[in-house]
Amino acid sequence: MIDPVEPLDDGRTPARIFPVGPAEIPLAVPRDPAHGDLATSIAMATARLAGREPRELAAELADRLRESLPAFVSRVEVAGPGFLNLHVRTSAKQDIVLRILTAGADYGRTDRGRGERVNLEFVSANPTGPPVVVSARAAAFGSTLANLLRASGWDVTCEYYVNDTGSQVAALGASLRARWRETRGEPLAIPDGGYHGLYLAEMAAAMDGAEAAAWDALPDAEATAAFAGYALERLGRQIRAQMETFRSPFAVWFSERALHDTGAVDAVLRLFEAKGLVYEKDGARWFRATDFGDDKDRVVVRRDGTPTYFLADAAYHKDKLDRGFDKAIDVLGPDHHGHVTRMQAIARAIGAPAGWLEILLLQWVTLVDGGETVAMSKRAGDFVTMADLVDEVGVDVARAYFLARRRDSHLEFDLALAREQSSKSPVFYAQYASARIAGVLRKAGEAGLAPADRRDLDDLAMREELDLVRQLEQFPDLVADAAEAREPNRLFNYLQDVATLFHKFYHEHQIVSEDDRLSRARLALCRATRQVLANGLALMGVEAPERM
RNA sequence: GCGCCCGUAGCUCAGCUGGAUAGAGCGCAUGCCUCCGGAGCAUGAGGCCGCAGGUUCGAAUCCUGCCGGGCGUACCA
Known part of the structure; x- marks a missing residue:
């Protein structure tokens, strides 16, 4: 519904925005549907510059807007301290239902990434023991981010770096x-x-x-x-x-030992030497990381002549660069944040363009059982593994639990809670909505109702129906925004909201009734909702069951 | 010491890159199925958004300084 008017960034100066026409006004989707479908705070932002009262200015802007209103906008109003709220025509919202049904599993896909090639490395835990719980968080995060990026037009390669030597x-x-x-x-x-x-x-x-x-x-x-x-x-x-079980597949398992065997490690050392970035001290060879803003230089070849992990990592990233990736994203565990600066130093030293390497840090997972914190140390051998976790709560609950949190929040995973109350866990809310719709559709199938055509959709006019459509409409942007922000948790939150709006709609209105035309329209809305839930849950790597 | 992350309801956490009365789940209190799935819906109690300044028409959100908590600061990976 916002096609004809591209929402703009807020980055421009008020002086540039104010004099021009409505197409140049930055628009955002308000949180509260009562505030319209699109809104702008332009009047408040420019009031001082114009020497006017915000509401007065907003009123004048509203008048000007009305002169050249796009067809899909029904009305403009001034609200609150000076917001301009645009309401989208009901017919435009009804169109969206058909658009979703037509796109089907492709609804939510965009081309924002324009085919840019991204290397996404995550987990990469040492293969010295079974994967632990932090690895599960990394797997959930990384695989979902990959799904979001792919849906938004990026060409993603998921990669696991195997530290198989040293x-x-x-x-x-x-x-x-x-x-x-x-x-x-x-x-x-x-x-x-x-x-x-x-x-x-x-x-x-x-x-x-x-x-x-x-x-x-x-x-x-x-x-x-x-x-x-x-x-x-x-x-x-x-x-x-x-x-694989955790629905986090990797296209490439990259062996560190192979870097040594093929001479790639030696090669990157020679490259650094040729650039004058290596010197000798105390019998070891050091990389001038301080030249790139690190707080100390780093050893690349030990006194005993063996290369460090750091040097191999440089060779690894050089390899990624040589493979032609436009961008490399490394998802690191919480204990690796000290590596960020030196890894950026590596990126520059191997000649990568600015911004090529992006490092995302995940925070800790504290495992709690009842009230007891569960200790996890791979070396001490006291830990709960990723497999244990999956056995306890299942893949869906585990993935959703991790995906509900921001990557930089320390999260507490309460095993007892997830185990005993899994049926009340947040993930089931969206799944339940999906299953509930499937149930209604089964019932409707027995009633023998035909699919809705566009005219039937004219009957969708209740507030709960239109609020739901308004939410569904935002899915493609949400997916692409979450991908660009590297915040899969937005997807989780969004789907919760979809489910909430559906349940409200369901509670307020009888879907299948004696009115066949209205029934067809509401069933179409149900199908569209289920499509969005299914597409969203698929991106999260969570199932959308027909029955629960 | 220096660096990174985090302080939001009793608990676990959201808050869409600065907006309109701060939200959800769990827990607590109270209403809703002779009707398509009650794993749902509605209502209520519960908040100096760690503290203090600053920027802004407007700050939980951005900046600075404190105070708390976590982690890092290897010729381990």
């Missing part, structure tokens, strides 16, 4: 080896910095004895590597399966 992996190998020896009756001796989780004991118990014995007989470094390789393979498979 000291953590060596510790993993040594820990598994210790667990295996334990199965042979030796005392348990997990090395310092090793992993104490029982999952390694279970893994060790299931190992092929002859093979493991052969590995154990190798020199320490080789033995550790062999056990580590075994553990990585098993854990990697587990992680992939769980991400």
Whole structure:
């Protein structure tokens, strides 16, 4: 309904806006339907400049607007301290119902991203243990953001960076080896910095004895590597399966070790050297991160000659750049915010354009069971895994729980609450609306009513009906805005509002009645509502059941 | 010390990049199905939006400074 008048940013100077015609006035959709369908605060913003009273100025603007009103606007009124509220013609709202039904599953798609290629990296948790709850939050966030971006015209590649080499992996190998020896009756001796989780004991118990014995007989470094390789393979498979189950698929699983093997790490080191960004001190080689605003320089090659994770990360981002992505988004866990500056330094050092790398930080998830905080430490082996969480509350509830929160809010996940009261959990509100509509449609199908045509829709004129349409109309913009702001939680909030407006409509009006024409019209509105709920829930990776 | 994030109803959290009387869920109190799904709807109690300044016609929202809480500040990843 706002096609003929593009809403504008508020960024221009009042002097430029005031003298020109109505098409240049910035418009926004008011929260409260009583305030119209489009509104502007232009009169208040420019009153002082014009030396006039806001309401008086608004009245004059309203008169001018009325002279050249777009066809879809029915009336203009001055309200409150000087707002100009535009009301959209009822017939234009009725049109929207048909537009939604025609677009079907495509309703909500736009081309705002214009095909720009985005690399979206998220989760990327070390494969040294089963994914934990924070990974579930990252998976829910990342996959939903990917869905939103794709729906809005971006070309997105979801990527998981696998840290399959380095000291953590060596510790993993040594820990598994210790667990295996334990199965042979030796005392348990997990090395310092090793992993104490029982999952390694279970893994060790299931190992092929002859093979493991052969590995154990190798020199320490080789033995550790062999056990580590075994553990990585098993854990990697587990992680992939769980991400699939959680509806968070990745197109690329990128191996850190491959960067070393192919010489990409060496290459980026030579690149930095050629740019004069590396120097030697205390036997190690340092990257001049301070040149890029970091508070200290960073080691890239240790005294013992091995490259650091930081250097591999530089090689990794160079690889993303070389693959031609217009933009790289990294979703990082809460314990990585100290990396932001140095990673931006990397981006500039590898020659990426300004703004190419975007880093999004997620905040902590505190797991609570009843009133008790559940401790989670992968190394200490005391944790609730992502799989546990899904078993307890299901994928829908878990995803919705995470998606309801802003990414930078620390969130408390109460297992007891989610488990015992899952049927009352917020996600079911929108799902229930969807199922309720499906029920009504089934009933209508039995009554043998034909689909509505445009003339039938003339009967949609009640406030609850039009408020609902007004909400449905905003879906495509909401999706694209949420994608651009990287705020999937907006989608959750929006769907809650859709459900609320539907329930109010449902409560106030009989959908299937003796009046066939009105029944057809209301059923069309129901179908359109269900379409928006289904499309929105699909973007969230949550099911929209026919029955509950 | 320095840096990042967060302080909104009893609890968990929203508040759409500055708008009109600050919202939801849970919990509490009270009404609604002889009628399409009551997992719903309606009403009520409950708020110096951490504190103090500033910008603005207008601030929960932007800026500064405090006070609280979390996290980071490795030749681990």
